[in-house]
Amino acid sequence: MAGFREAQGDLRLENVTKAFSEFVAVDDLSLRVPRGSFFALLGPSGCGKTTTLRMVAGLEQPTSGRILIGDTDLTGSRSYERPVNTVFQSYALFPHLTIRDNVAFGPKRRGLKDAARLADEALELVQLPHLAARKPTQLSGGQQQRVAVARALVNRPEVLLLDEPLGALDLKLRRQMQVELKRIQTEVGLTFIHVTHDQEEAMTMADTVAVMNHGKIEQMGPPAQMYDLPLTAFVANFVGQSNLGEGQVVDTDGDFLVVDVSGSRVKILRRRSQVESGRLVFGVRPEKVRIHRNRPTGIGNDMQATVVDVSFSGVATQYLVTVASGATWSVYEQNLDVEPIDLQPGDRVWMSWDPSHAFAVPDAGAPITDGAVLSDVAPASVAPPIAPAPVDRP
Amino acid sequence: MSALAHAGGGGHAAPVGPPVERRGTWIPYLLLLPGALWLLLFFVVPLVQLFTVSLQSQYPGYPGYYYRDLNVGNYWSALTEFAPHFGRSLLFAGLATFFAFCLAYPLAYAMAFKAGKWRGLMMICVIAPFFTSFILRTIAWRQILSDEGPVASVLNTLHLLPGGHITETWMAVVAGLTYNFLPFMVLPIYASLERADPRVIEAGGDLYANGFTTFRTVTLPMSMPGVLAGTLLTFIPATGDYVNAELLGSDRSTKMVGNVIESQFFKVPGGYPTAAALSFTLMALILALVFVYVRKFGTEELL
Numbered sequence: 154m155a156g157f158r159e160a161q162g163d164l165r166l167e168n169v170t171k172a173f174s175e176f177v178a179v180d181d182l183s184l185r186v187p188r189g190s191f192f193a194l195l196g197p198s199g200c201g202k203t204t205t206l207r208m209v210a211g212l213e214q215p216t217s218g219r220i221l222i223g224d225t226d227l228t229g230s231r232s233y234e235r236p237v238n239t240v241f242q243s244y245a246l247f248p249h250l251t252i253r254d255n256v257a258f259g260p261k262r263r264g265l266k267d268a269a270r271l272a273d274e275a276l277e278l279v280q281l282p283h284l285a286a287r288k289p290t291q292l293s294g295g296q297q298q299r300v301a302v303a304r305a306l307v308n309r310p311e312v313l314l315l316d317e318p319l320g321a322l323d324l325k326l327r328r329q330m331q332v333e334l335k336r337i338q339t340e341v342g343l344t345f346i347h348v349t350h351d352q353e354e355a356m357t358m359a360d361t362v363a364v365m366n367h368g369k370i371e372q373m374g375p376p377a378q379m380y381d382l383p384l385t386a387f388v389a390n391f392v393g394q395s396n397l398g399e400g401q402v403v404d405t406d407g408d409f410l411v412v413d414v415s416g417s418r419v420k421i422l423r424r425r426s427q428v429e430s431g432r433l434v435f436g437v438r439p440e441k442v443r444i445h446r447n448r449p450t451g452i453g454n455d456m457q458a459t460v461v462d463v464s465f466s467g468v469a470t471q472y473l474v475t476v477a478s479g480a481t482w483s484v485y486e487q488n489l490d491v492e493p494i495d496l497q498p499g500d501r502v503w504m505s506w507d508p509s510h511a512f513a514v515p516d517a518g519a520p521i522t523d524g525a526v527l528s529d530v531a532p533a534s535v536a537p538p539i540a541p542a543p544v545d546r547p
Numbered sequence: 548m549s550a551l552a553h554a555g556g557g558g559h560a561a562p563v564g565p566p567v568e569r570r571g572t573w574i575p576y577l578l579l580l581p582g583a584l585w586l587l588l589f590f591v592v593p594l595v596q597l598f599t600v601s602l603q604s605q606y607p608g609y610p611g612y613y614y615r616d617l618n619v620g621n622y623w624s625a626l627t628e629f630a631p632h633f634g635r636s637l638l639f640a641g642l643a644t645f646f647a648f649c650l651a652y653p654l655a656y657a658m659a660f661k662a663g664k665w666r667g668l669m670m671i672c673v674i675a676p677f678f679t680s681f682i683l684r685t686i687a688w689r690q691i692l693s694d695e696g697p698v699a700s701v702l703n704t705l706h707l708l709p710g711g712h713i714t715e716t717w718m719a720v721v722a723g724l725t726y727n728f729l730p731f732m733v734l735p736i737y738a739s740l741e742r743a744d745p746r747v748i749e750a751g752g753d754l755y756a757n758g759f760t761t762f763r764t765v766t767l768p769m770s771m772p773g774v775l776a777g778t779l780l781t782f783i784p785a786t787g788d789y790v791n792a793e794l795l796g797s798d799r800s801t802k803m804v805g806n807v808i809e810s811q812f813f814k815v816p817g818g819y820p821t822a823a824a825l826s827f828t829l830m831a832l833i834l835a836l837v838f839v840y841v842r843k844f845g846t847e848e849l850l
Contacts, residue, residue: 157755212749232752233761239753245746249768258764262755304754 157263158234162223163188164209164312164344169218171204171368178204180368182218186312186346186361191338193347193359197391201368202348203242206314209346210239222311233262238305239314242321244297246289252276252300253285259308275307276300278337295326302334306341315347319354331358352392356380364388384427386434386514393438396482399516400435402428409508415478419454419511426513433513439485441510444472445503446494455505458482460496474502601823610817618820625824629807633832636803639717639792640785643724644732647781648774650725651732655773656766658733659740673733685723685794692719692795715797723791731780739773740766775844783833804829 171179211232260268279299356376363373383389404411409420458474604616702708751761789805811818
């Protein structure tokens with residue numbers, strides 16, 4: 154096939170910028186995705202993640218920068234010339250073709266003799282061989298999604314791109330497909346790049362997560378590492394929940410920084426702080442905080458607070474409390490004790506946490522949302538799981 | 548006893564109650580009524596009337612006077628005498644449909660995918676001719692195609708026009724038919740292209756099909772319902788058309804069935820049964836052709 158470029162190796166983006174007239178969707182992005190890894194691009198709508206994906210697919214050309222697979226420069230080549238396939242958000246199945254012909258489309262275009270057999274094998278992989286003779290409109294959303302995966306996978310692309318492929322599915326089906334996609338990726342060993350705004354989806358599936366915001370990557374790394382130690386306030390907000398507060402470095406104590414957070418002195422491990430002195434944003438995860446009636450001794454950091462709300466969910470209890478600065482924090486207690494502490498709204502309590510669990514990120518000047526940032530509630534309310542996620546293009 | 552039985556009967560009926568009246572079931576029929584009456588009065592009745600006329604026989608020696616009959620011979624004589632006109636009708640309509648398709652598809656494609664902010668203006672340009680009478684526009688074409696007009700004079704200068712004329716030839720008739728039915732081809736194709744998900748077309752490119760292959764294997768098949776509707780909307784009225792042949796053609800070699808029917812009805816004394824037989828034959832012919840065509844190229848949406 155004319156123009157087709159064989160390429161093998163890591164996917165590399167070098168200083169890629171994409172501007173749509175005035176709007177810069179992707180800003181000087183550099184990135185390396187190791188061959189065979191499951192990579193997630195996570196970010197809110199309009200952060201440039203889908204534009205990045207479309208540039209890798211060849212559906213958009215970068216304004217500047219280079220896109221390579223291995224040592225082959227793919228910049229400027231058309232989508233049909235690249236060893237890259239996409240699972241579109243809306244699945245984009247060919248409505249006039251049967252499921253088998255949909256899946257066989259790629260192999261046929263590449264002139265493979267056994268296109269039909271390959272298509273059947275790919276349908277086997279997504280467990281839909283019995284639907285091969287149907288048309289796309291006769292399939293449910295979840296089935297269409299699997300066909301879209303099969304249609305891309307059958308080509309054994311060097312890189313498989315998934316553009317919010319689970320956005321239109323309901324929660325249960327989505328969980329099921331997450332497991333399924335992860336299984337397929339392990340089975341075929343291809344590089345998967347998964348674009349999503351669902352942080353939980355990104356964390357459960359990917360080996361490496363890159364959090365994007367305003368066309369740039371804020372932080373990149375394994376999910377657990379990113380959750381444990383966010384490097385920016387945006388990541389602390391977007392990946393999981395964080396209790397954040399503005400603070401001022403007032404002293405040092407060996408390995409620790411001593412920080413004044415609205416009147417309370419707290420300690421932060423130096424290596425867990427991105428800032429050595431001056432103003433910073435202090436943070437601690439809700440499940441790392443313990444709640445007590447009386448001031449605890451010997452734990453490290455503590456702070457007084459007033460209970461605002463108690464919600465019991467069996468396994469755990471979530472408390473909302475107000476701290477001295479007026480901010481609301483969230484505390485997540487596992488119900489390990491036989492006798493619960495039985496708090497009511499209005500009770501004065503003490504919160505404590507291990508100084509090695511806290512983290513500090515630079516104060517970007519942006520106002521911290523008042524109190525506990527319920528970040529995994531906020532994106533969900535923007536895009537409920539059943540509604541198709543907004544396309545993040547201008 | 549009888550009073551008791553009566554009371555008992557009433558007591559027994561009470562729990563069942565009167566049958567619940569299902570209100571509103573007659574509303575759809577009421578809404579259908581005006582249209583149905585209109586069709587019955589102005590379509591079904593004239594059609595039956597026309598059919599009876601097509602089988603009438605003439606009083607010998609009294610041209611223009613008929614009696615009720617089952618004279619199937621009318622059909623035979625109409626068909627044998629006017630077979631060339633039938634052929635011409637189908638040929639001209641077929642050519643006009645083909646040319647209209649060739650002109651309309653790129654136009655509809657441009658409107659759907661490339662026009663951007665000009666889309667509205669292009670749409671107006673397609674529809675604007677409807678603001679002028681069909682007859683007037685066809686007469687205007689006679690001016691455009693006339694021997695002294697721009698088209699014929701340029702072609703003559705270049706020696707590209709063998710007969711020296713465009714008007715009074717089949718070319719003018721086909722050109723007129725193509726022009727007059729073009730919007731009926733453009734609009735359905737545009738509608739089907741505009742409905743197509745651009746991601747599906749991108750998916751073609753993503754799956755190794757270059758621009759042309761994507762068009763051939765994805766875009767064109769997806770627009771087939773529009774193409775089918777457009778060709779039917781062009782071919783059917785073009786086959787029965789007589790205005791273009793009348794105004795742009797000649798008396799001899801370009802007459803279509805429509806012209807024959809018109810002259811048999813209004814100009815030839817005693818031509819009523821022939822005209823009616825021709826009309827019915829034309830209708831049956833088109834129905835048969837369309838049926839075969841839709842069976843062959845139709846999608847589930849149309850069948």
